[in-house]
Amino acid sequence: MKTTIAAAMLLSLALAGCASTPQQQRTGTGALLGAGAGALAGQAIGGDTKSTLIGAASGAAIGGIVGSATAPRGEEMCRYRSSSGRVYTAPCDDRYYDNGGY
Template sequence: MVLAGCSATDQQINRAGTGALIGAAGGALAGQAIGGNTKSTLIGAAGGAVVGGAVGAATAPQRQNCRYQSVNGGTYVAPCSDGY
């Protein structure tokens, strides 16, 4: 997850953070329900944060690249404009 963050977009980072928070909350609830003690709650929260962050980053919409032709006849690839 740390290496993937080096090339992540802002939207991926935001979704990963949100996913981590939601995952941590769900993991804490599950850990408390299963173990019934603080250690289980913390383990569940940590596991949920990791999984939630990974899912959030992986499900972020990816910006597509388009192929354009320049005025001199060459081609180049750049992020698609909002019209496409």
């Protein structure tokens, strides 16, 4: 059981490292910390594997939501396509904010 929890936490940590935006990183970190805290709380309250897994799942969900909600909002980015067909990401221009003025 401890091996399974450790493997799940390592996998979550590895996936959190693949996040590309601060919000994704914060969500992954929140889910990881929430899963750990939930697993510990579930084990302390229920004392069996089922309680530990329920606690870990609940903690991961709550931690992910809180991490996402507390992430700083940066500048909005938009995707553009150049005349050559290349797609790139850049800050949105003023037309983006004019109620769909594209």
